[in-house]
Amino acid sequence: MSLRPSIFANFQRPLYLWNLMIRDSTNNGLFTETLKIYSFMQHSCVHGNTFTYPLLFKSCTNLLSIPHGTMLHGHVLRLGFQADTFIQTSLVDMYSKFSIIESARKVFDEMPQRSVVSWNTVISAYSRVCLMDKAMSLLKEMLLVGFEPSASTFVSILSGYSSDLNSFVFLWQGVSIHCCVVKLGFVCFEVSLANSLMGMYVQFGKMDEARKVFDFLDEKSIVSWTTIMGGYMKVGCFIEAFKLFNQMQRQSIDIDFVVLLNLISGCVQLGKFFLASSVHSLVLKCGCGEADSIQNLLIAMYANCGNLTFARRIFDAIVGKSVLSWTSMIAGYTRSGHPSEALNLFRRMVRTKTRPNGATLAIVLSACADLGSLNTRQDIEEYVFENGFESDQQVQTSLIHMYSKCGSIKKAREVFDRVKDKDLTIWTSMINSYAIHGMGDEAISLFEKMTTSERLKPDAIVYTSLLLACSHSGLIEDGLKYFKSMQTDFGITPTIEHYTCLVDLLGRVGHLDLALDTIQAMPLELQTRAWGSLLSACRIHDNVKLGELAAVKLLELSPGSSGSYVLMANLYTSVGKFNEANTMRNLIDGKRMVKECGWSQVKVSG
Helix, strand or coil, X not given: CCCCHHHHCCCCCCHHXXXXXXXXXXXXCCHHHHHHHHHHHHXXXXXXXXXXXXXXXXXXXXXXXXXXXXXXXXXXXXXXXXXXXXXXXXXXXXXXXXXXXXXXXXXXXXXXXXXXXXXXXXXXXXXXXXXXXXXXXXXXXXXXXXXCCCHHHHHHHHCCCCHHHCCHHHHHHHHHHHXXXXXXXXXXXXXXXXXXXXXXXXXXXXXXXXXXXXXXXXXXXXXXXXXXXXXXXHCCCHHHHHHHHHHHHHCCCCCCHHHHHHHHHHHXXXXXXXXXXXXXXXXXXXXXXXXXXXXXXXXHHHHHCCXXXXXXXXXXXXXXXXXXXXXXXXXXXXXXXXXXXHHHHHHHHHCCCCCCCHHHHHHHHHHXXXXXXXXXXXXXXXXXXXXXXXXXXXXXXXXXXXXXXXXXXXXXXXXXXXXXXCXXXXXXXXXXXXHHCCXXXXXXXHHHHHHHCCCCCCCHHHHHHHHHHHHHHCCHHHHHXXXXXXXXXXXXXXXXXXXXXXXXXXXXXXXXXXXXXXXXXCCHHHHHHHHHHHHHHHHHCCCHHHHXXXXXXXXXXXXXXXXXXXXXXXXXXXXXXXXXXXXXXXXHHHCCCXXXXXXXXXXXXX
């Protein structure tokens, strides 16, 4: 109900009636009306009390009105409420939610008396902006002055641990909080606290510790289940997540929207059609099949399973297609190796009222790169510039990739040079462009500029591009140097991509024994692709003996792949061992394996 001035014609009313009106409007979400009531109350020369001002501060917070908040703070000071713990705590909360942490802390420090809620509020303020060292310092101070933390204290702190704080120091802090929680006996009966503990461990990828907390809980909430399932999905343990879901069903726990999102996300990663169709049936049974976020994930799920027909059926059934729906389907075609279909769908999209965003254009540019058509490339490039997307970093990154894949490294560098605030992704894209063009020196020069002049910290992805550049250019000393420095200088653990680049580099220049030593030093689960690189190098350098060893290892680790037999047959052919080569080819037929055909594109009459 809109409050009119006539309602306040009789200003001479007691404070408790004004407070009731302020409470009702605030509880009903009419925060602007709350401030109007207070204004009329001021005109009647009635001053607020302990009950009035916390509600007013809450209204200011919801309206994000800093001017009104500071004005009310002045009123509180004039009226002498500095010693009122309730009002001062509300002030701390208001300033913290405005992200004015200095003011929140100043009010807190000047409070003559504090409650546990006061401490929790300022701790929560620091946690909200991820200043975890200050939050922990306050927790220690709270314990020293004799206040016993509540479950809410620890929930506030644990909420501050995000994936951006993925370091040993912060993990140690989280573990110390867990110890304190156990010592105070909270975790036995506080489900929300246990959920926060699990969430903290999930952020750090420590699923064994998260699972211990989960298993310790006698009564689990739906948040408990979704937190642990989401954690397993995050670290790639999809089978364990689906086992938990089966356990949920056996215990007749209601399935909510988040559970379904987790299940579909797992199917997107696994790419198993039978499992995907089962989850889709469950979605329909739960009546969530028409939710926009669910439909877009279903499109991605089926596309990742290689079933573009089902993905397209879902897309076509969506009545009011959002930009995310179009982008999901275009991405499905692009990532499944159907760039022409992706571009046709994009052309259809631009004829509708739905406008593409930066993510859509980035995917379309990736499709152009895969297609390699200069005419199509020019059409999409014109659309990018005509519609003001040339400054979008996603689009800029994809433009660099597209130009390099279409053979125009000069145009790729022009786009790179135009970017004002280059992030790591932009640098990586340009370094990778030099790598695939065999321009190792240029890639190294750009990497050195990135790490020295720009002082950007490299990640595992940019090192993959750098090692690829060294490999394609035969820069063995540089490759070995960077492979070592990524571990010693930046603490990056080598992945299969790094090992494969290194083995490929050593193999190309004929250091086959060193390449073999590198593979044998690798974890067993990472060796398959590296043995393939070594076998290819053996064919180049006609080393049959080492090639046979590599082939045996490949067949042990990947017995169903025809590529190993083909590489070995080519090696035998190169040294004149035609009988052995025929034996390899016959094995492909005997094992009913299919050799993938090579293909190329030729542009004829447009």
